[in-house]
Amino acid sequence: MEHSLTATPQNRDSRRQASGETPTLVASRVYIKGKQARDVPVDELARVAGEPDHLLWVGLKEPDAVMVGEVARQLGLDSHVVEDLQAKHRLPKVMDYDSVVLVVAMTIEVGASDGLPVYGETQMLIGRNFLLTIRRGAVAPHTELRRRLESMPDKLARGSDFIAAELIDLLIDRYNVAYDVFEKAVGNMEHSLIVRGLEGLHIKRLYQMRRDFQKMHSSIAPLGEVCRRLGHLDFTPISAAARSHFNDLSDRVSRVDRLFDNLGSGLAFAFEAGMLIEQSKQTDTTRRLAAWAAILAVPTAIAGIYGMNFENIPELKWKYGFWVITGLMTSVCGYLYYRFRKAKWL
The missing domain is CATH 1.20.58.340 (Magnesium transport protein CorA, transmembrane region)
Known part of the structure; x- marks a missing residue:
């Protein structure tokens, strides 16, 4: 389970839980050379972030402006950084603020109830000795990645830039999972179009699928450029060792993007074939x-x-x-x- 922590004293946390609200601070942990992990309340983030050999990883989910502002104040972030953290981003991007780097990635997951794509946003603010992640609209948590890294202290000790690269790698894995689901759906629709033409086909569903693939392309493709910039440009919080990792991620993003693009093209070709069959009929x-x-x-x-x-x-x-x-x-x-x-x- 994710660690449910609060930004305020325990009496306020009790009221939040009693009211049924979902805590926006899902994890806040500090690691000393990749080991000795312990939870850290929000009001102690400033003290922990300033200690040497400490790595702070704070995870927020659907935070409000108050929570983002409090965490930013504890980490000593500039007002421009806070504005970008609170803004809603439509495309992946990377923003450099000298001492910190903000990476925005789009998430694509499959709805458990209807099998439709679910789009979200994950922000990763990379500092010298801290990483702040904010999830909006994303369904799956980062708990498994956190546990896996905690079981490998040597990797966790590499720093916040390495964790950010692992997070992007996790998002790419989820792109592949979504691709497997949509590939089956497209295969069934292609078979129906080839065999029966447009007869009995839900045109609205076909149109929505084509729109979804266009949106997936626009959500995934820019992430490749983001990883290339992180791998080639000199950002203060990004070490030379992490840059090669980001370069590899750029290639992975490009491959996944081509897979989704091929799905959209295959669906378009199948629709054209269905139109020809219908015209022939x-x-x-x-x-x-x-x-x-x-x-x-x-x-x-x-x-x-x-x-x-x-x-x-x-x-x-x-x-x-x-x-x-x-x-x-x-x-x-x-x-x-x-x-x-x-x-x-x-």
């Missing part, structure tokens, strides 16, 4: 109707002529007239039917 129906109209036009025309009630119509009083006309109509209709069948119109 409509063309076949039009041909059948035209063929039968031509066949039925012959007896209709003859019957219409002999039904005009003129007295002097050839063969009108001939005793074989009916059978001759009936045979003529049958012969002409049969010949037309044969020709249309040969032309595959019927």
